[in-house]
Each structure stands twice: as C-alpha cells, then as structure tokens.
Amino acid sequence: MLDERKKKILQAIIDEYISTAEPVSSGMLTQKDGLNCSSATIRNEMVELEKIGYLDKPHTSSGRVPSAKGYRFYVDELLKDDDISLEEIRYIQSKLETRVNAIEELTKIATNTLSEITHYTSVAIGPKTTMQNIEEVKFVLLGSRMLMAVILTDSGIIKETIIKFDEDITEEQVSTLNFIFNNKLKGKPIDEIDKPLEEYIFSEMNYSLGVIKPVMEQLNKAINEEAKVYLEGANKAFELPEFKSLEVAKNFINLIDTKEVVLDLMNTGFANDINVYIGEETDNEALKDFSIVTFKHRYQDKELGTIGIIGPKRMDYSKVISVMKYISKKLNGK
Amino acid sequence: MLDERKKKILQAIIDEYISTAEPVSSGMLTQKDGLNCSSATIRNEMVELEKIGYLDKPHTSSGRVPSAKGYRFYVDELLKDDDISLEEIRYIQSKLETRVNAIEELTKIATNTLSEITHYTSVAIGPKTTMQNIEEVKFVLLGSRMLMAVILTDSGIIKETIIKFDEDITEEQVSTLNFIFNNKLKGKPIDEIDKPLEEYIFSEMNYSLGVIKPVMEQLNKAINEEAKVYLEGANKAFELPEFKSLEVAKNFINLIDTKEVVLDLMNTGFANDINVYIGEETDNEALKDFSIVTFKHRYQDKELGTIGIIGPKRMDYSKVISVMKYISKKLNGK
DNA sequence: TTTAGCAATCGAACATAAAGAGTGCTAAAT
DNA sequence: ATTTAGCACTCTTTATGTTCGATTGCTAAA
Numbered sequence: 001m002l003d004e005r006k007k008k009i010l011q012a013i014i015d016e017y018i019s020t021a022e023p024v025s026s027g028m029l030t031q032k033d034g035l036n037c038s039s040a041t042i043r044n045e046m047v048e049l050e051k052i053g054y055l056d057k058p059h060t061s062s063g064r065v066p067s068a069k070g071y072r073f074y075v076d077e078l079l080k081d082d083d084i085s086l087e088e089i090r091y092i093q094s095k096l097e098t099r100v101n102a103i104e105e106l107t108k109i110a111t112n113t114l115s116e117i118t119h120y121t122s123v124a125i126g127p128k129t130t131m132q133n134i135e136e137v138k139f140v141l142l143g144s145r146m147l148m149a150v151i152l153t154d155s156g157i158i159k160e161t162i163i164k165f166d167e168d169i170t171e172e173q174v175s176t177l178n179f180i181f182n183n184k185l186k187g188k189p190i191d192e193i194d195k196p197l198e199e200y201i202f203s204e205m206n207y208s209l210g211v212i213k214p215v216m217e218q219l220n221k222a223i224n225e226e227a228k229v230y231l232e233g234a235n236k237a238f239e240l241p242e243f244k245s246l247e248v249a250k251n252f253i254n255l256i257d258t259k260e261v262v263l264d265l266m267n268t269g270f271a272n273d274i275n276v277y278i279g280e281e282t283d284n285e286a287l288k289d290f291s292i293v294t295f296k297h298r299y300q301d302k303e304l305g306t307i308g309i310i311g312p313k314r315m316d317y318s319k320v321i322s323v324m325k326y327i328s329k330k331l332n333g334k
Numbered sequence: 335m336l337d338e339r340k341k342k343i344l345q346a347i348i349d350e351y352i353s354t355a356e357p358v359s360s361g362m363l364t365q366k367d368g369l370n371c372s373s374a375t376i377r378n379e380m381v382e383l384e385k386i387g388y389l390d391k392p393h394t395s396s397g398r399v400p401s402a403k404g405y406r407f408y409v410d411e412l413l414k415d416d417d418i419s420l421e422e423i424r425y426i427q428s429k430l431e432t433r434v435n436a437i438e439e440l441t442k443i444a445t446n447t448l449s450e451i452t453h454y455t456s457v458a459i460g461p462k463t464t465m466q467n468i469e470e471v472k473f474v475l476l477g478s479r480m481l482m483a484v485i486l487t488d489s490g491i492i493k494e495t496i497i498k499f500d501e502d503i504t505e506e507q508v509s510t511l512n513f514i515f516n517n518k519l520k521g522k523p524i525d526e527i528d529k530p531l532e533e534y535i536f537s538e539m540n541y542s543l544g545v546i547k548p549v550m551e552q553l554n555k556a557i558n559e560e561a562k563v564y565l566e567g568a569n570k571a572f573e574l575p576e577f578k579s580l581e582v583a584k585n586f587i588n589l590i591d592t593k594e595v596v597l598d599l600m601n602t603g604f605a606n607d608i609n610v611y612i613g614e615e616t617d618n619e620a621l622k623d624f625s626i627v628t629f630k631h632r633y634q635d636k637e638l639g640t641i642g643i644i645g646p647k648r649m650d651y652s653k654v655i656s657v658m659k660y661i662s663k664k665l666n667g668k
Numbered sequence: 669t670t671t672a673g674c675a676a677t678c679g680a681a682c683a684t685a686a687a688g689a690g691t692g693c694t695a696a697a698t
Numbered sequence: 699a700t701t702t703a704g705c706a707c708t709c710t711t712t713a714t715g716t717t718c719g720a721t722t723g724c725t726a727a728a
Contacts, residue, residue, distance in 0.1 A: 359722085361720085373721095391722090394723090395722050396721070
C-alpha cells in the first residue's frame, strides 16, 4: 500500500514528533540519515501522506503532525520491536523479584514499574471477583460481634469482608458457617453462591442458622464491589509539553479522577494481547488528546486484572509496547 | 489591636476576595453595607492594614489581596461560626448514616462528603497501626501454604496480611499460632509484639514452631506499613481560577501525587482541634499557594486517622471549618 | 477626621509591524 | 518520469506601541 520511501518518511516524522512534540518540517527530515532526497521531494511525499490521512497540518505553513490514523499505521506496521534496554530489563527484574505475598501487591509493583520506566501515568484494575470460582471461604470471629469472611478464589485472589452483628456470635456458629460454605461451594462460580446455598439451607438446615442472612448480604456486597484501582505517576504527565494547554490538563485530571472512561476501555480489549487505543479512535471526546495502551495481567494464564498506560497521543508506543510485553511475560511466568 | 473599622474592612476584603478571587478595590467596599464612609477613607485604612502586613498589592494600581498573615488573623479572630446550612447538615447526616462494617469505609465516606460539600479536594489517612494495642490476632489457613493473619486492635481497626510458606501448614500449627498470639499479646502495644513473644517462645516452647519466623516478619511488615491514603475530589480543584496558572496546577498535582508533604502536615497538628495551615506559613515552597485544614478523626475519643482539605489559600475557611467541626462531632459520637 | 478631586501608575486589550519558518507550485535538471 | 532549485505566499511568533479603564496615593478643603 505504501511504498518504502513513504513508510520511511512517515516513520521519521512520527519518531521525530514523538520526541520533540513539534510539527516536523521537510527540511528537518533531510538531515536524517537514510532519506537521500531533497526537501522538495519530501514535501511531495508529505502531500500524498496527508491525502490518505496519515498526516495533519496545524496550519498552512507549518510542518506535519501525525494523525490518529498515522499513529495507527505506525503501531500496526512500523513499530520497532524490543525497544527496551538492558538497564531497563534489569530494573524491571529487580522490581518484580520482590517477594510478595498477595497478588494485589504484585499488581501495585508492576504498575509502579511500568510508570517509572515509561514516564507515563499507569493504571491498574484488579480482577473481577465475580468471574472467579470459589476455592475456599473462611470465617473468623473478631471480638464477639464481628465476623471476617475470607474468600479464596481458584486464581489465588483473596477477598475479605467484615460482617457486624447486633448480638454475640458463638464459635459454634462460626464452625457451622465454615462447614456450610466449604462443603457446598467449593469450585462454584463466585456470583452464584446464593442458589446452592439456599437449597442446602432449606433442605438440610431448616433455616436454623439466623446469622446466615447478614452474612450473605455482606458477601454479595463484597463480591460485587468495584475492582480496586491503582494509579501511579499522574504527576509525570504534567511535565509533558501538551500539558501547557489547560484544556488538555483538565481533561487528563478528569480522566484519572473519575476513572470511568479509562476503566471502561481497560475492561474491553483482548485477553492475549496488548491493546492500543489512539486518541479520537475511541470516539470519546475526553480521550481525543490521549492514547491508552493496556494488557491483561495474567499469572499462569489466569486473568488477574488489567494494567494500562495513559499518555499523550504522541506517546512512545514503541517503548511502551516493548516494556509492556516484557512485564506481561515476566508476570505470567513467575 | 485592630480597631473595629479596620476589622470590618479586613473581613470585607477577605470575604470578597474569597468569593471572587479578584483584588478588592476601595470603591468596591463602599458598596458593602455597614461601611459608612467614602472610598478615600477606606483607602487610608487599607494603607494601614498593608503596613502591618495583613494585605498585599499585586501592583501599584491594583486592589488589595489578603496576605497569609491576613488570613491567619481572619481565621483566628474574625471567623463566622456555624457557617453551615440546614441542607448541608441533612446531606452530611444522610451520608454518615450509611451502615458500614469497617472503619475504613466510614473514613472514605466522611472524606467524600467533606469534599462534596466544600468543593475542595479532601484527603484522609488511616490510623498508625503502631499506635494501637492488640485486642486479638487470628490466623486462618487458606489453601495449604497460605496463612492470613488478622489483627484486631483496641480501637476497632482491622488489619490483615497474608503469609506464604514453602511447605504445607497443618491445622494444628494454626491452632498453636492462635493460642500463642492470643494468650500472650492481648492488650500489648502493637509495635512491641516481638519481645513478649520471643520470651514466651523461648521459655515455654523451645523454638519448636518453625513457622513463627515468617509469621513475625510479615506481621511486622504489615504493622509498619504506611497508612492508607484516601483522596477525593482532586478534579474539583481544576475549576478554581487559580488553576489557570500552570505553575499552580503542577504544584497541586505534585502535592497530591507524591502526597508526602501533605501527609507530613497531617501527621502534625493537635488531636483535639482543627488545624489550619495557610500558604507560606509552613515554609514549604510547594504549599505557598495552598492552604490545608485538618482534623483527627476520632470515634469515642479514640484516634482513627486524620482527614484534611487541601484548597487554595483563598479557601472558604469559614465553611470548611464549620463543616469539619460538624463532621468531626458526628463521627466521634456515632 | 473625613472626603472630594485629581494626577500618576499599571495591566489588559488591541493593533501593527517585522522576522522566521515552512509550504506549494513552477520550471528546470536529471 | 522523477527530482530538485527557486521563490512567492501563508501563517505564527515576537516585539512594540497605543489606548482605555481601574485604582491608587496625595493634597487640600470640608
């Protein structure tokens, strides 16, 4: 579709624009290696590239700027692979090697590392608990009127919640609860605990356990709770030249404060790949100046959440994608 | 120290500036009720107020702006009390009435409410676990190589942590752990669990329980973990006129992203009062354009954390302080 | 002690000009 | 057929000046 020279020029323009944030002129490009032609020739090519929508011009007499379509072509076809240095690899390794006990912590570390290396803002959401199967539910009595329920799912996610009662709970009641839940629910999908439990209680216990109602209520609440969100390096964004525009800055803040838009995007996307959403591609006004790159965080191929980067449309896709691929692989293989 | 008229003028200037963010002119003030004199008289008074450092002038021919010292006088001497409407009281009540099971949730709700009502950004930090006494420690086996430890402190804070082992743990070992911890540690300060435990294990158990080391390590880690931080309404700040300045916006983002400065400030402050830090008063460059108001969140007089507001120097101290007082009282009395 | 009056000061808004960067097009060169 | 030199044209940026209005400080009268 695009001849070699056009590809080279497009790549050069995008690389240049990514690093300077300034419109790229034909004159500038003649100074690059590999392009053995005059500025006039480049100008002619630029008109072509603009015609097919890969480039934009802020105004008549300015240099060119990549369009969303241009970035898309760049990401899909021109990307340098493995744009990650040895130091970066070492740094990531050292961070991920930290011995952690809970998956949440690992997610946090990964998110932080991603932001550190790319210098962009990084977001993570925990897994949807509702999608997991129950491995084990344990109840612990705290004081005399408080119960903690700990749910362990088959992918190792741990979720705990507290249930308060207006009257004292006995150790015996706790044992009964533990018995019921662990015998009847093991391996069941977490969002379907109501039904088997109801059946069981009805058929074998004759509703004898009065504590079951508040427990079920609180468990349901805990399970359906929104996944936790981690945000790292929001301040880094403010060093970017695009944040000179108050409009852009404000949009960004709204994006990461309400989180809704970003999370929606993170919940779409394919499981086995890195997903790139470039500026206005998503048809969402709030995202027009930003790009989002996400991947599903998996451990031994079980989905544990989504981690993403949010940065300017002019983000260093090559680096971001390379680093993500590496982190994703490391997380999964651990 | 200040005669009545000067006080009135100062108050009028600050009130006006708080609501408009524009330098206040002598002419403007003559239109206010209660000041029955000409603009020239007010001008004379203004020079006086400027001389003692309560007012500033952006430039020679502009109106006056309150200085940090001016705000300080305003907060200490001129504040309208109970600047809170019936609707606001109702709103706060309805929010705080929500039945919650964990203290963390209540803190979150209070923080959110505070931000909603004042329209400023609100921050909360949980209590320092180290300052509490242990009420109960419970261990739960999850799977075969994972242990969850749940610590209940005397002020009702619950802290849980996960310990992973390289070999299987038996239910018996768990029982032993529960026995040791609950018999030897009840009522002890949480940051001193090592010593009595060590003594006990040494004298009565002869180090027989091999699992104790990783448990202690992880417990210590959990106890000394930084307190959780809640942030609400960061985006609201961007509606303020002072955020037209990119400099200010950037400072703000850094403040709430790194959090360090704000948390330091929140950790100082007196327990029984509302603490106000106005702009450059703190000698911290990053805070020069902002004010911070904090209070200790208590329940039945036990300290549960700190909640604060961060807003422009020109914040509505009267409203913020009134609302805080009310929320503080409500939280404590619950 | 207060106030009217007024010159002086400064910022904001607007207009204008000059400089510089970059383009598109034309016509010549390869 | 392609490439390129040359040049007019366009648009931004920066600097400069001008006007307008708001507000002050000061002086002198009330």
